[in-house]
Amino acid sequence: MSTETTVPAPAPNPVIGQRAAVQVLADLIDRHPGLPAAYTIIHEPNQYRQQVDIQMSSDEFELWREALGIQPADVVLHTTLSHTWVAADMTYDGIHMHLTGFTDPLSAAQANAPRELPAVTA
Numbered sequence: 001m002s003t004e005t006t007v008p009a010p011a012p013n014p015v016i017g018q019r020a021a022v023q024v025l026a027d028l029i030d031r032h033p034g035l036p037a038a039y040t041i042i043h044e045p046n047q048y049r050q051q052v053d054i055q056m057s058s059d060e061f062e063l064w065r066e067a068l069g070i071q072p073a074d075v076v077l078h079t080t081l082s083h084t085w086v087a088a089d090m091t092y093d094g095i096h097m098h099l100t101g102f103t104d105p106l107s108a109a110q111a112n113a114p115r116e117l118p119a120v121t122a
Contacts, residue, residue, distance in 0.1 A: 017045040021052050024095040032067045036060040051096040061086055061101020068092065070099070 021042045028035075038060065041053040054064065065075065070088045078085050085102045 013044055013046075018042050018050070020093075021045070021050045021095050024093045024097075025052055027093065028068075035063055035067055038064070049096045050094075051098060053098045053100065055100045055102065058086055058101035058103035061099060064099055064101075068097070068099070 025040065025042070036056060038054045038056040041055075043051040043053070056064065065072075065088060068090060070090055074090075075086050075088045078087060083102070084104065085100050087098065087100045089099075090097050
């Protein structure tokens with residue numbers, strides 16, 4: 001009779017790969033402790049980038065946007081028949097951050113209103 005020792009194969013993408021993203025999130029909390037809590041997703045890192053998604057209401061989004069120094073012009077409005085949200089992307093200490101703020105669906109008039117600055121009349 002022979003005995004064979006089996007050793008589990010190392011995880012293809014160990015959790016240690018998320019350390020930098022977790023650290024960036026911890027640093028944000030330290031720098032901006034008054035920001036509203038948000039639904040946060042730390043993505044599995046891949047060969048291209050590490051990413052953190054932060055989701056909240058649109059009112060909370062504005063507080064996060066200001067704290068992170070994202071310019072209003074860099075915010076994108078997305079709308080469908082059932083959902084409306086604003087989003088912005090940035091890199092913070094080498095980690096890609098995707099912020100999303102959800103709001104009530106737009107009315108038909110709001111959804112069809114011009115969104116390009118030259119098309120909006122003062």
